[in-house]
Amino acid sequence: MNHLIVYAHRIPKVLIGDYGYFCTALRVKGHDVRIRDLYKLQIQSGFNKSEMERIQKGPHLKDLKASTATSNGEYHYLYLSDWWAGAPAILKGYLERS
Helix, strand or coil: CCEEEEEEEHHHHHCHHCCCCHHHHHHHCCEEEEEEEEECCCCCCCCCCCHHHHHHHHHHHHHHHHHCCCCCCEEEEEECCCCCEEHHHHHHHHHHHH
């Protein structure tokens, strides 16, 4: 089975950041685990001018291929900080681009 972990927390050494044991347990059972650390990937929370122009023109094949970034997992896990009952902007930017 494929598992996708999306990590959206600025501080890597926090309690929720210790997903190593979880990943190891899944891998021992033969599961494929992929981790996307949004801060390491330097995902931008907002759209720049060229992205906005491309969105206004409509989806392209390149955009549709990029949307598979979140679809390559059968199970999805979101590790994020809960600030004022809302998702961090970096996670929103990632999901809007996916």
